[in-house]
Amino acid sequence: MSTPVGAPGSTMSRREFLAATGSAGALGLAGCTAPTEERVQASQTANQATTDGSVPSTSPPEVVDVDEQGGSVTLKSTPARHAVHPLETMGGPVELPRVWAFQADDGDPSVPGPILRTTEGEDMEVTLDNTDGMRPHTLHFHGVRKAWEDDGVPTTTGIRVGPGEKHTYTIPANVPGTHLYHCHYQTHRHVEMGMFGIFRVDPKGYERADREYFMTVKDWDSRLSRMAAGQDATYDPQNRKPDVFTVNGKSAPRTLHPEDGSPIIVSEGDQVRVHFVNGGYMSHPLHIHNHRFQRVEKDGGTIPEAARHEMDVTNVAPAERHTIEFTADADPGIYLMHCHKVNHVMNGGFYPGGMLGGVVYESAMDTDIFAQLMEYAGYEG
Incomplete structure (x- = not known):
């Protein structure tokens, strides 16, 4: 099975993406079908283990249908390198040289962690496998009501x-909606190191939209x-100085990469x-250009x-989850989705970058401007 193109939740295949772009047409104009040696090297660095064999590199977060796995999933954390934007375009490269990435079962490690999806009324058995770990961890799930010992806070449950x-946590899917999970041991450091992800509970009889995406900032x-x-x-947690801003773990223009990033394709x-x-x-006030939505x-x-x-604009506070809906009824084109704290839309001193993605109409993919954006993002066709 091929990896879908677009933000997590996408059902668009790579074949469909290439057909929409005109394949060797617009992308060929940008030189994306003939990658340079530097771009090949950057791609290898972003998607393979480091040459010294010390730690792997992260992959984009996957959606795990826990129901299809009989209601159980195993999570473990592994040290990894995280290429936020591996190229020299638009203020890059940007890297987090060490993260603690979650991985589900035999999947790849990712930051954010895998998106765990289940259905209202089901119980989810989540095993935190720390057999190869070097430090204590826990799992805390927001939103749902659970037994005391499954709350994931070592100070109040005595469990780490x-x-x-x-350790296996029983997480009842009794509150439908979009939630968050994260490590709750030394939270101020472990979340900063990448130990967080989305937990989605679909209501009974849930009807999915034509396009449905997950976006973690x-x-x-x-x-x-x-x-x-x-x-x-x-690092001083009491004197924190944020300098990297991401959407699904990537900074612009890598956010627009169809496989490594998270374009909202419509x-x-x-x-x-x-x-x-x-x-x-x-807090991040998230704004989408040229579309009106409802929360x-x-x-x-x-x-x-x-x-x-x-x-x-919807202002999403730390740990909040907002679900929005809109109709793709604008003049078909390419529109920004970004934090409106404009210094968060930067890679170092370079603007634009950072916490910026895009709504991309399929009919605008076969254009020179889209090909140029793919060049910035490092897409090689």
Whole structure:
């Protein structure tokens, strides 16, 4: 099975993407079908284990249908390198040289972690496998109601999963909606190192939109990552200085890469549903250009229709989850989705970059401007 193109939740295949772009047409104009040696080397660095064999590199987060696995999933964390944007375009390269990435079962490690998806009324058995770990961890799930010992907080439950240990949490899917999970041991450091992900509970009888995507935003103080990698840096959680801003773990223009990034791909007339999650420590007012949307869920609660209204910015606080819906009814083109704290849309001193993605109409993919964006993002066709 091929990896879908677009943000997590996408059903678009690579073949369909190539057909929409005109394959060797517009992409050929940008030189994307004839990658340079530097781009090949950057791609290998981003997607393979490091040459010294020390740690692997992360992959994009996958959606795990836990129901299809009989209601059980195993999570473990592994040290990894995380290429936020591996090329020299638009202020790059940007890297977190050491993260602690979650991986589900035999999947690839990712930051954010795998998206765990289940259905209302099911019980989910989540095993935290720390047998190869070097430090204690736990798992805490937001939103749902669970037994005391499954809350994942070592201070109040007395349960932590030490190196060499495993522990299984029973997580009832009793609150439908989009939620967050993360390590709750030394939270101020372990979340900053990448130990967080999305937990989605579909209501019974759930009807998916034409296009449905998951988007996790995060602000990072890269000093902790650099310190963990042995570089000359000192991290102070009380004097945190965010300098990297991501959408699903990537900074623009890598966010627009169809396989490594998270473009919101739509066709004219689509009903689009986006689940925003803030895995960071700062609020992020997320804005979509040229579209009006409604916020239909917040933190697992359905917003009554009488309380909904048209908007184009939703301010997502730390750990909040906002689900928005809109119709793809704009003039077909390419439109930004970004944090409106404009300094968060930067890679170092370079603008634009950072916490910026895009809504991309399929009919605009066979254009020179889209080919140029793919060149910036490092897509090689």
